[in-house]
Amino acid sequence: MRGLMQEWPLLCHKIMDHAALYHGDREVISRSIEGPMHRTNYRNIHERARQVAKRLEKDGITMGDRVATMAWNTWRHLEAWYGILGMGAVYHTLNPRLFPDQIAWIMNDATDKLLFVDLTFLPIIEAIADKVPSLAKVVVLTDAAHMPQTKLANAVAYEYWINEADADYAWREFDEGTAAGMCYTSGTTGDPKGVVYSHRSNVLHAMTGAQPDMLNLSSNDRMMPVVPLFHANGWSTAFVCPMVGASMIMPGAGMDGASIYQILTEERVTMTAAVPTVWLMLLEHLAKVGGSLPDLQRVVIGGAACPPAMIKTFQETYGVEVIHAWGMTEMSPLGTVCTLKPEYKNLTGQARLDLQAKQGHPPFTVEMKVTDDENNPLPWDAKSFGRLKVRGPAVSSAYYKGHGAEQFDAENWFDTGDVAHVDEHGYMQITDRAKDVIKSGGEWISTIELENLAVGHPEVAEAAVIGIAHPKWDERPLLVIVRRQGCDPSKESILDFIRDDIAKWWLPDDVAFVDDIPHTATGKIQKTTLRKQFSDYKFPGT
Ligand code: AMP
Numbered sequence: 001m002r003g004l005m006q007e008w009p010l011l012c013h014k015i016m017d018h019a020a021l022y023h024g025d026r027e028v029i030s031r032s033i034e035g036p037m038h039r040t041n042y043r044n045i046h047e048r049a050r051q052v053a054k055r056l057e058k059d060g061i062t063m064g065d066r067v068a069t070m071a072w073n074t075w076r077h078l079e080a081w082y083g084i085l086g087m088g089a090v091y092h093t094l095n096p097r098l099f100p101d102q103i104a105w106i107m108n109d110a111t112d113k114l115l116f117v118d119l120t121f122l123p124i125i126e127a128i129a130d131k132v133p134s135l136a137k138v139v140v141l142t143d144a145a146h147m148p149q150t151k152l153a154n155a156v157a158y159e160y161w162i163n164e165a166d167a168d169y170a171w172r173e174f175d176e177g178t179a180a181g182m183c184y185t186s187g188t189t190g191d192p193k194g195v196v197y198s199h200r201s202n203v204l205h206a207m208t209g210a211q212p213d214m215l216n217l218s219s220n221d222r223m224m225p226v227v228p229l230f231h232a233n234g235w236s237t238a239f240v241c242p243m244v245g246a247s248m249i250m251p252g253a254g255m256d257g258a259s260i261y262q263i264l265t266e267e268r269v270t271m272t273a274a275v276p277t278v279w280l281m282l283l284e285h286l287a288k289v290g291g292s293l294p295d296l297q298r299v300v301i302g303g304a305a306c307p308p309a310m311i312k313t314f315q316e317t318y319g320v321e322v323i324h325a326w327g328m329t330e331m332s333p334l335g336t337v338c339t340l341k342p343e344y345k346n347l348t349g350q351a352r353l354d355l356q357a358k359q360g361h362p363p364f365t366v367e368m369k370v371t372d373d374e375n376n377p378l379p380w381d382a383k384s385f386g387r388l389k390v391r392g393p394a395v396s397s398a399y400y401k402g403h404g405a406e407q408f409d410a411e412n413w414f415d416t417g418d419v420a421h422v423d424e425h426g427y428m429q430i431t432d433r434a435k436d437v438i439k440s441g442g443e444w445i446s447t448i449e450l451e452n453l454a455v456g457h458p459e460v461a462e463a464a465v466i467g468i469a470h471p472k473w474d475e476r477p478l479l480v481i482v483r484r485q486g487c488d489p490s491k492e493s494i495l496d497f498i499r500d501d502i503a504k505w506w507l508p509d510d511v512a513f514v515d516d517i518p519h520t521a522t523g524k525i526q527k528t529t530l531r532k533q534f535s536d537y538k539f540p541g542t
Helices: 013-022 042-058 075-086 100-110 119-131 158-162 199-210 232-244 257-266 276-289 308-318 349-356 447-454 491-499 527-533
Strands: 027-031 037-041 066-070 090-093 112-117 137-140 155-157 179-184 194-198 222-225 247-250 271-274 298-301 321-327 334-337 367-371 386-391 414-422 428-433 438-440 443-445 460-470 474-483 510-514
Touching (some): 013 232, 027 075, 042 075, 075 090, 100 179, 137 158, 155 158, 276 298, 298 308, 308 321, 308 349, 367 414, 428 447, 438 460, 438 474
Parallel strands (some): 027 247, 066 090, 137 155, 222 247
Antiparallel strands (some): 321 334, 414 428
16 A cells, blocks of 8 residues: 655755745855855745756756866855756866866766866966866856956856846656766775766755754854855755755855854854864864854864864853764765763763864764674674774765775665764764774784873874884884974873873874875875875884
């Protein structure tokens, strides 16, 4: 017997219909690339997105075509996304921080036909356009007055281009399984792999993400996604915010501590989200200028492990609740969120901070298990760690063109490449990437745990731990430190600081000081480069 309810395809552009109708006046505020602040609302975004859709069709874009964007978070980027979605094309976000050759490779793999690009990134595209034969048009996200000279023959200013179409356009209706967007993994080893979101997966994922025990977002929030739309599906903020009618504050290209602080306070942001490196810059700026964050209630921190010291500073110094979250490009991206269930609600002090260092519990729609190498599930005892696997309606079932098939098994479990343990209440904690974990004398050492402890030292700005070959133990940990400005901590003081919190054999065999720790295009510590940097290193006495 079939249910007798309506077929109502879950299409992303219906989110913007809803926002325009019921939250039409809600502001979308951006720091424009040209400089001044720009203010619009969901009603206008909805109108201009339909202009984009109609104009794309005039350019010969049809259903399923890939339309790339290389842009900061601004209202124009949002309009472009919804225009692309509403006519059945596929948004493809490009990360400008990748090497130009890698960007060209990705654009060719996806066969992008048209590109929306910010002024900031035009030089990158000028340098690689010849290598991307499928690219027929480049729309520069600015107005005619700010349009620069460019050697690209097929470039046009967005405001001029969009006004060649009116908003008299009915969104297309199609099957909810249709591709909506693409985002490539950062590819620290091998070529990047294409993740393809569907309309259904994006809509379900946004409904999941908004829930009270997840991001708890509502129409009363003023949400600032500092995380760029080109990182892991923009953490779904372009869908969750209009779905619940939250205002969006878009930071544009201003990613430094001072710019973030200015926009947080002037626009009275209540909630924001980004990777730890962004918050490191903000906290340093706040300490320098003696700032405060009276409007900000919650900060989502993910993309890399959030050190407990950062959680403590946000909560105890600035009164801002930290929501530690874990996810992946392949998961749309939300996997777990560390909000407090009743079992943990009453924790205080250090016990609460320790809990918040965990990546948290999954929402309905994310299935999760931790297994040993033979795929046997491990107990939920907060210490047995193994491979973290996931499945669900917003988790990839394959990569574009079938690459990386070995990460998916016959029962649809996707091997995340992360190593984790789970506690009795289902809170997951990442201990490492599988390729970063240190194998010492047949046992595993968590590099993340050591890093989290080391950055708690008052004179340490950043810490990374890598495994170095050892004649007796296979590998031993080396702690790499960036000192805080004006500080000169000794090796012993750092080791003494972490000694009491770990098993004796976890203590790093040495400490090395560097000026910088390399980061990936999405703000994670780049351990492959760091390992290369220390490839000739030998522990004292070995
Ligand atoms: P990406 O697809 O670029 O977002 O990278 C996903 C990877 O980032 C995950 O597989 C983890 O290794 C790492 N990651 C994301 N969030 C966290 C977190 N809260 N703690 C530790 N690692 C994280």
